Amino acid sequence: MPEGREVGGWGGIGPQLAARLAKLDIRGPHDLLLHLPLRYEDETRLTAIAEAREGDSCQCQLTVISADVVARPRRQLVVRGADDSGELVLRFLNFYPQLARQLTPGAILRVFGEPRRGFFGVEMVHPRLRVVAPQEPLPQSLTPVYPSTAGLAQSALRKLVDAELRRHPPRDPLPASLRDRLGLMALPEALEILHHPPPGIEQDSLQSRDHRAWLRIKFDELLAQQISLRRAYAARRARNAHPLPASGALSDRLLAVLPFALTGAQRRAWQEIAADMAGTHPMQRLLQGDVGSGKTVVAALAMLQAAEAGFQSALMAPTEILAEQHYRKIAQWLDALGLEVAWLSGGQKKRERRAMLERLAAGEASFAVGTHALIEEMVEFPRLGLAVVDEQHRFGVRQRLSLREKGGDGCHPHMLMMSATPIPRTLAMSFYADLDVSVLDELPPGRTPVVTKLVADSRRDEVVGRVRDACRQGRQAYWVCPLIEESEALELQTAVDTHRHLCEALPELAVGLLHGRMKAADKAATMAAFADGAIDLLVATTVIEVGVDVANASLMVIEHAERFGLAQLHQLRGRVGRGSDESVCILLYARPLSANGRARLKVIFENRDGFAIAREDLRLRGPGEFVGARQSGLPMLRFADLERDVMLIERARNEAPRLIRDDPATADAVLAMWFAGREGLLGA
Ligand code: ADP
Ligand code: MG
Numbered sequence: 001m002p003e004g005r006e007v008g009g010w011g012g013i014g015p016q017l018a019a020r021l022a023k024l025d026i027r028g029p030h031d032l033l034l035h036l037p038l039r040y041e042d043e044t045r046l047t048a049i050a051e052a053r054e055g056d057s058c059q060c061q062l063t064v065i066s067a068d069v070v071a072r073p074r075r076q077l078v079v080r081g082a083d084d085s086g087e088l089v090l091r092f093l094n095f096y097p098q099l100a101r102q103l104t105p106g107a108i109l110r111v112f113g114e115p116r117r118g119f120f121g122v123e124m125v126h127p128r129l130r131v132v133a134p135q136e137p138l139p140q141s142l143t144p145v146y147p148s149t150a151g152l153a154q155s156a157l158r159k160l161v162d163a164e165l166r167r168h169p170p171r172d173p174l175p176a177s178l179r180d181r182l183g184l185m186a187l188p189e190a191l192e193i194l195h196h197p198p199p200g201i202e203q204d205s206l207q208s209r210d211h212r213a214w215l216r217i218k219f220d221e222l223l224a225q226q227i228s229l230r231r232a233y234a235a236r237r238a239r240n241a242h243p244l245p246a247s248g249a250l251s252d253r254l255l256a257v258l259p260f261a262l263t264g265a266q267r268r269a270w271q272e273i274a275a276d277m278a279g280t281h282p283m284q285r286l287l288q289g290d291v292g293s294g295k296t297v298v299a300a301l302a303m304l305q306a307a308e309a310g311f312q313s314a315l316m317a318p319t320e321i322l323a324e325q326h327y328r329k330i331a332q333w334l335d336a337l338g339l340e341v342a343w344l345s346g347g348q349k350k351r352e353r354r355a356m357l358e359r360l361a362a363g364e365a366s367f368a369v370g371t372h373a374l375i376e377e378m379v380e381f382p383r384l385g386l387a388v389v390d391e392q393h394r395f396g397v398r399q400r401l402s403l404r405e406k407g408g409d410g411c412h413p414h415m416l417m418m419s420a421t422p423i424p425r426t427l428a429m430s431f432y433a434d435l436d437v438s439v440l441d442e443l444p445p446g447r448t449p450v451v452t453k454l455v456a457d458s459r460r461d462e463v464v465g466r467v468r469d470a471c472r473q474g475r476q477a478y479w480v481c482p483l484i485e486e487s488e489a490l491e492l493q494t495a496v497d498t499h500r501h502l503c504e505a506l507p508e509l510a511v512g513l514l515h516g517r518m519k520a521a522d523k524a525a526t527m528a529a530f531a532d533g534a535i536d537l538l539v540a541t542t543v544i545e546v547g548v549d550v551a552n553a554s555l556m557v558i559e560h561a562e563r564f565g566l567a568q569l570h571q572l573r574g575r576v577g578r579g580s581d582e583s584v585c586i587l588l589y590a591r592p593l594s595a596n597g598r599a600r601l602k603v604i605f606e607n608r609d610g611f612a613i614a615r616e617d618l619r620l621r622g623p624g625e626f627v628g629a630r631q632s633g634l635p636m637l638r639f640a641d642l643e644r645d646v647m648l649i650e651r652a653r654n655e656a657p658r659l660i661r662d663d664p665a666t667a668d669a670v671l672a673m674w675f676a677g678r679e680g681l682l683g684a
Helices: 003-007 015-023 029-033 097-103 154-167 176-182 188-197 203-207 212-237 253-258 264-277 295-308 320-335 350-361 372-378 397-401 425-433 457-472 488-505 520-531 567-571 594-604 610-621 625-632 645-661 664-675
Strands: 039-041 057-068 075-084 087-093 110-113 116-118 120-125 128-131 143-145 284-291 314-319 341-344 367-371 384-388 414-419 434-438 450-456 476-480 512-516 537-540 553-558 584-589
Touching: 029 154, 039 203, 075 110, 087 512, 097 120, 097 154, 120 450, 120 512, 154 188, 154 212, 176 645, 203 212, 203 350, 212 284, 253 320, 264 284, 264 295, 264 414, 264 434, 284 295, 284 320, 295 314, 295 320, 295 384, 295 414, 314 320, 314 372, 320 341, 320 367, 320 520, 341 350, 367 372, 425 645, 450 457, 450 594, 457 476, 457 553, 457 584, 488 512, 488 537, 512 520, 553 567, 567 594, 567 610, 584 594, 594 610, 645 664
Parallel strands: 087 120, 284 414, 284 434, 314 367, 314 384, 341 367, 384 414, 450 584, 476 537, 476 553, 512 537, 553 584
Antiparallel strands: 039 143, 057 075, 057 110, 075 087, 110 128, 116 120
16 A cells, blocks of 8 residues: 555645655654754854854855856856855755746845855855845744654744644643642643744753753653553553462572572562562563573572472573573573473474473473473463563563463463663663563672773784683683674674684684574584583674573684674673683774774773663663664653653653552543554553
8 A cells, every 4th residue: 555545644734745744753733743853943143154163053144146057076056145244155066946046146145054164265065045135034033953854844844833733732631730749841831932942042951952841841751651651561460360479398499409699689689579479460570680690590499489389480582592501500400409391492303392291281390491482382381370581672572471371260470571681770760661670780709700802803813822722721712703784694604604714723622613594403412512511612603692601611702893782792791701710702893993883892891780881882872772672562762861861750650650540531641642543552
């Protein structure tokens, strides 16, 4: 269906224009009101040409001296003009013939643009331009500049917004009592100011979005987000779950056989989880902690609690490799207690898998570990009480919630999500408002921090030498191949080439290769060989990014580190430094480095703490990367800034539950204002 038809017109707007507006996510009159300026231009003042400063946008008024279309160096319109203070040259590479005709000598122009020193003196390229009458007054207010798209002029957008403001003056969704209590400006007033800043307004705060008018908009946006997420939370919370109270019968035994004591953070998180699981409504908790913070054992304790209450549990991971790691670890722990863990993998023989499924179905096995897909599709759990989902951010909201009613008795399993990507506090407070969050903010003791080195890839040979030395001393190493986003085939080829090259350069070592295209069974065999020390050097694509745990590996080389994201580099680096020996992570980079690549490597080089890195990442890239699969259907923020608007986030978080409980009509009005026509996306 052509886009124009699909969108259709509305409010006197034809289908073609509606289609363009839809590209800006404007789908109805309300959206026009909330289509707020990106910035403002000051056309209330004139700058004398002699005072115009390079790089500072300004408005000048000049009288045309000449206007000529010249052919060299390429066809362009060159206009010369002057005011009392000096001369200015305007250049237009694209222009309508109509424009050239208007610019007769003696015409008076107002131009707005960025002056620069050119060959002919001061010039502006493609300034905004208007022919004016000699005494035409200057505008009284700043000129809004709206986000726009091809085929939609600023002036057209301005007219649409103005017409809408006049035709349907906005109503304030918040009652006056609430506004007064929070010191909020009325919404109609805020919108009026932002669309038509009055003369004399404090310009800096308008541009930087600190003005009270902006604060009101941002508060409402955050409030709408909180309300929608809290309602989704409440809807899930209204379901039933089997209470799984802790008896300690099994968990105490695990704690007794573990070779370590829990950290304080692990104990706290476990208590929070234990309390949720004892309830009659499904737990919806996110356990987040930096790489290596020890989430697995907390998950194992939760699984044991389910078993203590006579229920089964499943742990799912996004990849076979990760699932296998979990299986090894959990099976090792539970073996010691004489408990059986069922392993479900795409790589295992059909017969084996069927046997596992039968044991689960018969209730003979209480624990299952496997990939998400397998457990989703195949497992008939008669008594599933707890589902643990690792690396939850890799699954969509919908996917993670599609595991439901496996018990068949109207009860939902308790859900524990785990994420190794530390989520900055403000992000957790806003985008994760539909989950309870436990944080492991403490690493187990006895870890030696990883030493990070930045090395230009012209010094590869030295790096190969370091690998040789480390492996000779009985240590193991990873060599991570470059990420090639455009082409999986190229990425694979590079991995194969790198492997061959390293085999030749290091004939005395056992060099293994691991990449995403290998059969699951081969991957598992290679990982197992590396874990057992049969492989010295493991060449890998980013399939090892998450969860791999080989304590003897103390050296990691990452090629073309500048291509990786911060979170990814941090995750990769977390694969070493798991033992007590000093570990090294070498980031090989190719010159020349882009400014952004340099900034990213600097952050990784300077920071070890995943939360600090995540904050930088949030600053460099915005929340989209974190929210990832979650975002489909989640209200993104257009105006509020997670770093600068902490106060507003906190207020919105406090108000949302109060409104939902005491004033649902207002909560509805706020949602309608922000998500009209998009409700289908919410409440997954
Ligand atoms: P992650 O949070 O990245 O999933 P893991 O659960 O894989 O971390 O734990 C990393 C390593 O630390 C594992 O080898 C695990 O056995 C070990 N570990 C976990 N908790 C502790 C602790 N309290 N003290 C010492 N080692 C621990
Ligand atoms: Mg893990």
